[in-house]
Each structure stands twice: as structure tokens, then as C-alpha cells.
Amino acid sequence: MKENKLWFQEVVEESEHIGRISNVLDNKAYLNGTHKVLSRKDFEFKEETYTTSKIVLNTLKTVIDFHSSLIVGKPASVVGGNPEIINIFNQLYRESGYNKLNYDIVKTLYSYGDVFEYVYQDGDKIKSKLISSADAHPVYDIQGNYVSFVEYWTDILTSSEYYVVYKPEAVERWDNEGTGVLVKKAEYKNSTGLPIHYSNNENYSYDYYGKSILEDLKPILDEIELLLSKMNDSIYTLSLNPLFTVSGQKVDSQIDSGLVGAILNLEDGAEAQYQSANLDSASIKLLLDNLLNQLYTIAGVPSSIIGQSNVSNVSEVSLELLFRLAINKARATEHILHEGLQKRHEYIMKLLGLKLKKGEYVDVVFNYDLPVDNGETMDNMKTQWDMGAISTETIISNSPYTNDVALEMDRLKGDSSI
Numbered sequence: 001m002k003e004n005k006l007w008f009q010e011v012v013e014e015s016e017h018i019g020r021i022s023n024v025l026d027n028k029a030y031l032n033g034t035h036k037v038l039s040r041k042d043f044e045f046k047e048e049t050y051t052t053s054k055i056v057l058n059t060l061k062t063v064i065d066f067h068s069s070l071i072v073g074k075p076a077s078v079v080g081g082n083p084e085i086i087n088i089f090n091q092l093y094r095e096s097g098y099n100k101l102n103y104d105i106v107k108t109l110y111s112y113g114d115v116f117e118y119v120y121q122d123g124d125k126i127k128s129k130l131i132s133s134a135d136a137h138p139v140y141d142i143q144g145n146y147v148s149f150v151e152y153w154t155d156i157l158t159s160s161e162y163y164v165v166y167k168p169e170a171v172e173r174w175d176n177e178g179t180g181v182l183v184k185k186a187e188y189k190n191s192t193g194l195p196i197h198y199s200n201n202e203n204y205s206y207d208y209y210g211k212s213i214l215e216d217l218k219p220i221l222d223e224i225e226l227l228l229s230k231m232n233d234s235i236y237t238l239s240l241n242p243l244f245t246v247s248g249q250k251v252d253s254q255i256d257s258g259l260v261g262a263i264l265n266l267e268d269g270a271e272a273q274y275q276s277a278n279l280d281s282a283s284i285k286l287l288l289d290n291l292l293n294q295l296y297t298i299a300g301v302p303s304s305i306i307g308q309s310n311v312s313n314v315s316e317v318s319l320e321l322l323f324r325l326a327i328n329k330a331r332a333t334e335h336i337l338h339e340g341l342q343k344r345h346e347y348i349m350k351l352l353g354l355k356l357k358k359g360e361y362v363d364v365v366f367n368y369d370l371p372v373d374n375g376e377t378m379d380n381m382k383t384q385w386d387m388g389a390i391s392t393e394t395i396i397s398n399s400p401y402t403n404d405v406a407l408e409m410d411r412l413k414g415d416s417s418i
Contacts, residue, residue: 006182008137008150008165008174017137020209024112024133027212031061031111037225045237053232055225060217063299067213068107071330071337073369075099077397077405081360085349089362090406092348096127104130105340106333109198113210116149117340118166118195119347126351128344131195138197140208149194166194192347198340200333213299220295227288231279238277246272300325323370334366365397374400 004010011017033056040052076099078089093099101117108115108130116131116138137150149166161182163174173186200210247270296303302322345362349355356362377400384390393409396402 008152008163009182011137011139011150012152012163014137020203021134023212023215027112027214028134030214030218031064033058035225036222037229040226040229046241046243050233050237053229053236055229055232057221057225057228059221059295060214060299063217063301064107064110064213066301067110067326067329067333068103069369070326071333071366071368072099072102072106074367075403076102077365077367078362079365079397079405080356080362082356082362083406085354085356085360085362087406087410088352088354089345089348090404092126096125098128101128101130102337105198106337108133109200109210109333109336110213113200113203113212115198116195117198117344119192119344119351121191121351126348136195138195138208144207146194146197166190168193191351193343196340196343198336200336216298217295220291220298224288224291224295227284227291231284234277234279239279242274244272245275246270297325300329302326327368327370330366330368337366338364367403 035056037056038054040054042049042051044050075093078086078093080086080089105115105117112133114133114136116133116136117128118131119126119128121127131151132153135151135153137152138146139148139150141147148168151164151166152162154161155177158177160175160177162177163172163182165172165174167190169190171188171190172184174182174184176182197208199208201208203209203211292303302325341364349362377398381390381395381398385395392412393405396408396412397405402408
């Protein structure tokens with residue numbers, strides 16, 4: 001059977017990818033402010049068109065930023081058994097901006113459920129690029145093996161199509177720019193394998209893909225936005241802009257032109273008054289409070305982070321309990337990251353021609369950005385030091401005042417302090 005050279009065109013048209021990418025684009029639009037509440041229709045009020053309130057809350061952006069900053073807001077520490085190799089990795093992380101890349105990976109992972117990283121060599125520098133989830137088409141065989149990858153996008157202005165086909169041994173670039181005919185424009189040797197696939201694997205509709213945290217939170221936030229918008233309309237139309245009603249008959253009579261203002265003459269027993277609606281504030285508050293509580297619980301965010309409650313004079317233990325859900329989510333994300341970072345480090349070592357000896361390793365320790373009592377942390381480590389139960393490097397690694405462990409150890413050696 002003749003091999004189909006344009007097999008990658010069929011890959012991007014598979015229903016699995018179309019459905020997944022459709023969700024990615026929907027979530028991207030949601031983060032850009034396209035919410036369900038914007039579809040509310042206007043209505044007639046007092047013989048005029050009343051433009052209904054459409055309150056859009058960007059709370060989920062804050063949720064994503066919070067979880068991303070919690071795990072990678074502070075630079076991660078590269079650790080391992082070979083100090084020379086660790087120094088090389090720390091320098092590479094600084095020069096190639098890998099700490100910023102780690103933040104982008106986590107933020108994209110939370111936003112869309114999947115993120116793809118390709119490690120490559122640019123001259124004498126090693127870099128990584130992230131491939132947009134909307135352009136990514138990983139290919140798995142029937143046994144579930146990751147065999148190839150297709151990056152595909154269309155130019156909005158020219159409608160030209162672009163394909164980057166990643167194979168284990170080569171990378172090909174195809175496009176139909178200018179001619180409308182798909183042509184291979186370049187082919188390169190692939191020294192670092194297929195793009196690294198980070199996924200939370202929570203998408204039960206697809207076997208190999210993740211799910212955005214937005215999927216569980218959008219329905220709740222949609223209800224909150226709708227409730228606030230309707231309540232806002234009710235206040236403006238029925239409370240702040242009441243209807244004037246008259247019961248009984250108005251009496252027609254001549255009004256003295258010398259009077260200031262106007263007089264309404266009514267028959268005996270008639271009434272004139274403004275009618276306003278009484279909002280059931282207790283029921284509204286009950287519903288809103290429960291929706292907010294579920295939003296923060298499912299999001300794993302302490303309500304105090306978004307200003308819903310005050311926290312003061314609490315112990316470190318209380319803070320840990322307050323952040324327990326967020327920490328649990330960070331731990332789960334950490335497992336996903338370690339799997340992908342291990343592949344990244346393997347590719348980097350291959351490009352640098354480095355090899356680890358038996359028992360040596362390269363790993364990353366994440367420094368969670370939590371509100372902790374730094375004084376209490378340092379006192380506890382000093383107690384361990386006095387007991388001879390902790391090393392200088394461990395203290396530096398866990399110190400809230402140290403970002404670069406390897407650099408600090410080098411400085412200490414230069415000062416002859418250890």
C-alpha cells in the first residue's frame with residue numbers, strides 16, 4: 001500500500017481533535033470575557049427599551065493566577081546528586097528563562113487541561129517553546145503509544161495553512177502559502193523527540209487529554225453573574241425608578257398661575273403613590289452565599305484570597321488548614337510537572353552530551369508561595385541545626401529568603417563558611 005504523505009491533514013480533521021480544540025477555544029473566549037450573561041435580551045420599560053445589566057466577573061482569571069503562583073510563583077530549585085551538572089542546569093534555567101516557562105506551563109495546564117513543550121537547540125543555546133493547545137494534535141497509536149505530533153494553524157488574513165509535523169527522528173514544515181498547494185518547505189533532524197505532553201488526564205471523554213478547571217466553575221459563575229445582573233435590573237427598575245399610580249378619579253380644575261410647582265387634584269378618598277417592589281434580600285443572600293461557597297470549594301481557593309473574609313492573627317497551622325485544598329491541588333499538579341520535567345532534563349542532557357552516573361539524578365523542588373510565618377520556620381530549622389539533625393544545604397533549600405540554592409552554596413564556599 002502506498003504511504004499517504006499528507007496523512008497529517010487527516011489527523012487535524014479527526015473528530016477527537018475537533019471536539020477538544022473547540023473546548024479550548026471556548027475556554028479562551030471565556031477568559032477573554034465572552035460569558036453567557038452577555039446574551040441577556042433587553043426589554044421594554046416605561047415605553048422605552050431598557051438595556052439589561054450584563055455583569056461579567058473575571059473571578060476565574062484570579063483563580064488560575066492564584067493556583068499558578070502558588071506552585072511556581074517562586075523560582076523552582078534544581079537539585080541532584082552531581083553539583084557540576086546542577087550548576088549547569090541552574091545557569092541554563094536562568095539564561096533560557098525556564099522559570100517563566102514553568103509558570104506559563106502551569107497556567108496553560110489549569111486554563112486548558114493540556115500543554116505541550118518542545119525542547120530545541122538554537123545556535124549554542126538550549127530553549128523550549130510552548131505549543132498552543134488550539135494548534136496541538138498529538139498522535140497516539142492503538143496501543144496508546146505517543147508516536148507523532150502535528151502543529152497546525154491557519155493565517156486569519158490569508159487563509160494559508162501551516163503544518164509542523166514532529167516525528168521521533170525529524171521535523172517537517174509544510175504550508176500552502178501563496179499557491180494554495182501544500183508543499184514541504186523544510187525538514188530538520190529531531191534531536192529531542194516529540195513535544196512533551198503535560199496533561200491532568202481529567203477529561204473522561206478522551207483517553208489522553210486533560211480538562212480545564214474552568215469546566216467545573218463556569219456553570220456556577222454563570223449563575224452568579226445572572227443573579228447579580230437580574231438583581232441590578234430589579235433595583236434600577238422597581239426600587240430606584242418606581243411607577244406612579246393613582247386610585248380614584250382626578251378632579252379637573254383651574255390651577256392658579258401664581259402657584260409654584262404643580263398640584264394634582266383628586267376626589268375625596270383617592271390616593272396617589274409611588275409603587276416599588278420589595279426584594280427578598282434574605283433569599284437572595286442565601287442563594288448568593290451558597291453559590292460563592294461552592295465556587296471557592298470547587299476552585300480550591302480560600303475565600304479570603306478574593307476578599308470574601310478577613311484573616312488576621314492566625315497561626316501557621318491555621319493558615320495551612322485555610323490553604324489545604326489549594327495545597328492538595330498543587331501537589332497533584334506537581335506530579336504532572338515532574339513527569340514532564342524529567343523528559344525535559346533528559347533532552348537537555350542529550351543536547352549537552354551529559355550523562356549521569358549511577359545514583360545521580362536531576363530534579364526540581366517547587367517552593368510554594370504560601371503566607372507563612374518566616375520567623376517560626378527559621379526558628380524550627382535552627383533548633384534542628386543545634387540538634388545536629390539538618391544540613392546547611394537543607395536549611396538553604398527551605399529558607400524563605402533563598403531563591404537560588406546552588407548560587408548561595410557557592411557563595412558560602414567562597415566565604416569559607418562551610
